[in-house]
Amino acid sequence: MTKTTPFNLAVFALITLAITALTFSNPGTSDVSDFLSWSATLLQKNPFAGYAVIADYPPLGPFILWAAAEAGRLVHLTPLENLKFAIALFQYAAALIAWRVFSPGAATLLFSLIAAYGSLLGYIDCFYLPFILLGLRALEHNRPALALLLFTAATLIKWQPAILCPLIFIQAFALAKFPQKFLFPLPAAAFAAAVIAAFAPASVWWAFSGAAVDPFFSGQAFNLDWLATGLMKLFHIAGQHFAPGGTITPIIALPPPWYAASRTLFWIAYLANLVLFTLRAKTQKRLILALLAAESIQFTLNTGVHENHAFLILILGFVALFQNHLSKIRFTLIAVLALSNILLFYAFPSANLTAGPIGAALTVALSAAQCALCAATIHSHAAA
Amino acid sequence: MIPLRAAIVLLIAAALIIAFANAPGTFDDYAFIAWAKFLLRPGPFAGYAQLSRVTDLDYPPIGITIMWATIKLAHHFSWPELQSFKIPLILTSLAAPAIAYTRTRAPEQALILLLIITPFGLILGYTDVTYLPFLLAAFYLAERELFWAAGLSLALCAFIKWQPIIFAPVFLIAAWRQATSPLPFAKLAAPTTLFVIAILLLYHPATVIHVLFTATSDNEFSAQGVNLAWLLSALFEYLHLGGLTFQPSGAITLLTTPSPAAAVNIAMTALRYLFYAVFLAHLALYAIGPKSQAAFLISATACAAAQFTFNTGVHENHFFVTLIAAFAAWQSKALDNFAFAACAAIALLNILVFYGFGDGFNFSNLFKIDSSIFLALAELLTYALILRQQLQTCLAARPLGRISEAQSATSRATSEN
Numbered sequence: 001m002t003k004t005t006p007f008n009l010a011v012f013a014l015i016t017l018a019i020t021a022l023t024f025s026n027p028g029t030s031d032v033s034d035f036l037s038w039s040a041t042l043l044q045k046n047p048f049a050g051y052a053v054i055a056d057y058p059p060l061g062p063f064i065l066w067a068a069a070e071a072g073r074l075v076h077l078t079p080l081e082n083l084k085f086a087i088a089l090f091q092y093a094a095a096l097i098a099w100r101v102f103s104p105g106a107a108t109l110l111f112s113l114i115a116a117y118g119s120l121l122g123y124i125d126c127f128y129l130p131f132i133l134l135g136l137r138a139l140e141h142n143r144p145a146l147a148l149l150l151f152t153a154a155t156l157i158k159w160q161p162a163i164l165c166p167l168i169f170i171q172a173f174a175l176a177k178f179p180q181k182f183l184f185p186l187p188a189a190a191f192a193a194a195v196i197a198a199f200a201p202a203s204v205w206w207a208f209s210g211a212a213v214d215p216f217f218s219g220q221a222f223n224l225d226w227l228a229t230g231l232m233k234l235f236h237i238a239g240q241h242f243a244p245g246g247t248i249t250p251i252i253a254l255p256p257p258w259y260a261a262s263r264t265l266f267w268i269a270y271l272a273n274l275v276l277f278t279l280r281a282k283t284q285k286r287l288i289l290a291l292l293a294a295e296s297i298q299f300t301l302n303t304g305v306h307e308n309h310a311f312l313i314l315i316l317g318f319v320a321l322f323q324n325h326l327s328k329i330r331f332t333l334i335a336v337l338a339l340s341n342i343l344l345f346y347a348f349p350s351a352n353l354t355a356g357p358i359g360a361a362l363t364v365a366l367s368a369a370q371c372a373l374c375a376a377t378i379h380s381h382a383a384a
Numbered sequence: 385m386i387p388l389r390a391a392i393v394l395l396i397a398a399a400l401i402i403a404f405a406n407a408p409g410t411f412d413d414y415a416f417i418a419w420a421k422f423l424l425r426p427g428p429f430a431g432y433a434q435l436s437r438v439t440d441l442d443y444p445p446i447g448i449t450i451m452w453a454t455i456k457l458a459h460h461f462s463w464p465e466l467q468s469f470k471i472p473l474i475l476t477s478l479a480a481p482a483i484a485y486t487r488t489r490a491p492e493q494a495l496i497l498l499l500i501i502t503p504f505g506l507i508l509g510y511t512d513v514t515y516l517p518f519l520l521a522a523f524y525l526a527e528r529e530l531f532w533a534a535g536l537s538l539a540l541c542a543f544i545k546w547q548p549i550i551f552a553p554v555f556l557i558a559a560w561r562q563a564t565s566p567l568p569f570a571k572l573a574a575p576t577t578l579f580v581i582a583i584l585l586l587y588h589p590a591t592v593i594h595v596l597f598t599a600t601s602d603n604e605f606s607a608q609g610v611n612l613a614w615l616l617s618a619l620f621e622y623l624h625l626g627g628l629t630f631q632p633s634g635a636i637t638l639l640t641t642p643s644p645a646a647a648v649n650i651a652m653t654a655l656r657y658l659f660y661a662v663f664l665a666h667l668a669l670y671a672i673g674p675k676s677q678a679a680f681l682i683s684a685t686a687c688a689a690a691q692f693t694f695n696t697g698v699h700e701n702h703f704f705v706t707l708i709a710a711f712a713a714w715q716s717k718a719l720d721n722f723a724f725a726a727c728a729a730i731a732l733l734n735i736l737v738f739y740g741f742g743d744g745f746n747f748s749n750l751f752k753i754d755s756s757i758f759l760a761l762a763e764l765l766t767y768a769l770i771l772r773q774q775l776q777t778c779l780a781a782r783p784l785g786r787i788s789e790a791q792s793a794t795s796r797a798t799s800e801n
Contacts, residue, residue, distance in 0.1 A: 007768060014765060108729065336495075348407070
């Protein structure tokens with residue numbers, strides 16, 4: 001492991017500053033304009049009343065956007081600069097945790113990977129990242145109440161970590177000693193109740209239920225549904241056709257049986273993974289691999305999945321790599337597939353890499369690779 | 385049979401090739417294609433001399449011949465020129481990870497190399513990738529002390545692009561340390577010498593030397609290489625020396641000599657001498673250090689890093705040679721993970737800061753501070769990291785060496801008594 005020295009710290013600081021500066025003015029994806037308009041709404045009203053208007057994300061995500069916009073107003077930053085500045089702060093927080101827990105090399109790697117999501121394209125997944133990393137650390141140190149609290153906070157920022165919460169709860173329950181066994185969820189429950197009460201339960205419910213019934217059959221995520229989308233367009237199933245030039249485009253609405261088939265497959269695999277984890281002795285290795293499998297199952301098999309949702313797979317793969325639970329080649333493949341999702345659609349606008357029959361073949365091949373990788377991840381968990 | 389993991393690397397390589405075969409690259413690519421088309425009529429040997437007379441040609445002969453061959457093929461089969469230009473880049477981008485894989489059988493290392501070189505070769509069309517398999521082969525052959533073959537491979541690299549010539553002194557010292565006297569050394573050097581003479585004769589010695597002279601007498605003080613000269617450029621423009629100033633966007637301008645600012649002209653000379661001094665110091669460190677693979681690879685990395693950091697006329701893709709030496713050193717654990725990650729980040733960010741992924745980034749800054757300044761500072765510190773590792777590798781063994789000598793002398797004395 002590389003030692004921490006002032007030299008390493010300075011190199012890390014300058015490389016990450018260069019990445020931040022390089023991407024600071026990049027306008028990002030269309031999500032960014034949503035975030036900016038939310039920030040404006042929240043500034044106009046207040047974070048609590050304003051949230052009722054938005055109610056698309058869980059409440060703490062927009063709350064962070066509001067805090068960033070409020071702070072930025074004091075120092076006269078533009079709205080985009082506010083957003084990028086907040087993203088950079090959370091990226092640094094996550095990288096410094098990785099530095100403390102793993103190594104300087106790990107911190108540099110983590111910052112470089114997540115900067116493609118945050119600094120470059122403006123996704124706010126990094127807002128919950130420090131909580132996930134600290135939550136996993138808390139579980140390692142036998143602090144189940146703190147771990148559950150941190151994961152609850154992460155879920156109240158964006159809904160994706162909710163997929164992990166049942167596994168975290170089971171592990172925390174197994175770790176807790178007798179009197180604590182029934183008390184450890186209390187801080188997390190109290191925190192969640194306070195946040196939901198502050199932001200109006202109906203709005204929070206609306207945000208979570210909206211995420212659960214996302215109308216996209218296939219978003220821009222290379223997964224099983226994208227593979228199915230390619231086949232449906234090729235064979236003109238359910239009235240689907242390629243876009244002009246032979247490009248595969250996402251499917252937003254299909255007859256309900258298609259969603260039911262996809263969701264059933266997801267739930268079977270997800271529950272099987274959960275049961276497998278529950279029935280066996282709990283170890284840190286099994287937990288990390290079960291979390292990775294759960295997130296891979298969600299990304300690969302569920303509907304309503306978008307290009308940035310592989311973020312958590314990347315993070316869990318990173319943790320598994322540096323805890324020596326995952327091989328380097330497996331992590332590299334996870335990183336390649338996760339990043340290809342966002343970079344192919346957004347990093348090379350003039351090259352238009354997903355267009356035409358070649359682009360279609362490329363995206364289908366990547367989707368098949370993601371399915372294979374998901375199967376390998378499930379197998380790793382089962383074999384652990 | 386190909387192992388499953390190697391097959392996965394191959395599949396990813398195929399996906400990258402499909403994705404980026406049409407990437408537009410930098411404007412250099414179109415200059416190369418124009419040169420290659422110029423050679424179609426006279427042929428590569430006579431044409432090389434003619435081309436050097438009508439242009440500021442600063443590329444070595446084999447590199448130009450490879451370009452000629454690809455454009456010739458393109459015209460013969462009516463293939464698009466840009467895609468054909470990428471054929472050697474694709475082939476060498478596949479060969480290099482394969483060679484890296486044969487050394488350690490670690491597919492993740494091959495995959496990391498493939499991913500790192502993709503922005504250089506497939507996406508932006510830099511021809512540095514063309515010599516990469518031969519450069520890796522040169523390092524691996526030298527590690528096995530097959531210096532006659534390593535020298536040949538390195539000479540081939542240098543005739544494809546000049547940059548790998550920076551490693552020649554390190555290879556010479558390593559070969560001399562193996563040979564220890566003139567005759568065995570001459571035997572080791574003979575194949576390379578004959579090869580160099582053959583190439584000179586084939587392409588006309590005066591022309592090759594003239595082109596090499598053009599390449600080494602670049603009048604750019606700061607090109608797009610984020611190094612010490614780049615930082616000095618920013619400083620001169622900040623101070624408005626000789627009327628120098630930032631571009632209207634706030635971006636740093638590329639400075640050339642002779643400059644209206646005397647400081648630039650003085651700094652150009654000073655930096656050149658500083659580079660020579662530092663480079664010689666790295667060679668001296670290697671020469672006095674232990675005869676080991678680690679010392680050889682870290683010294684090669686340090687020499688290349690010194691060239692990028694202190695020399696003038698350095699461009700954005702010139703960190704590539706340092707990156708490759710660093711990769712070989714990292715493979716053999718002569719360089720730690722963090723230093724290699726820093727080298728990879730510097731190499732990739734240096735091209736991204738100017739070109740993006742072929743679409744170009746607009747001038748990027750953080751609160752009006754040009755992002756390339758952070759990068760240039762990071763590059764200087766990365767050089768310092770490499771220097772520190774060379775010092776540790778080459779000097780740390782010396783006191784131990786003395787102690788072990790003293791111990792063996794004591795034990796000899798004891799046994800004699």
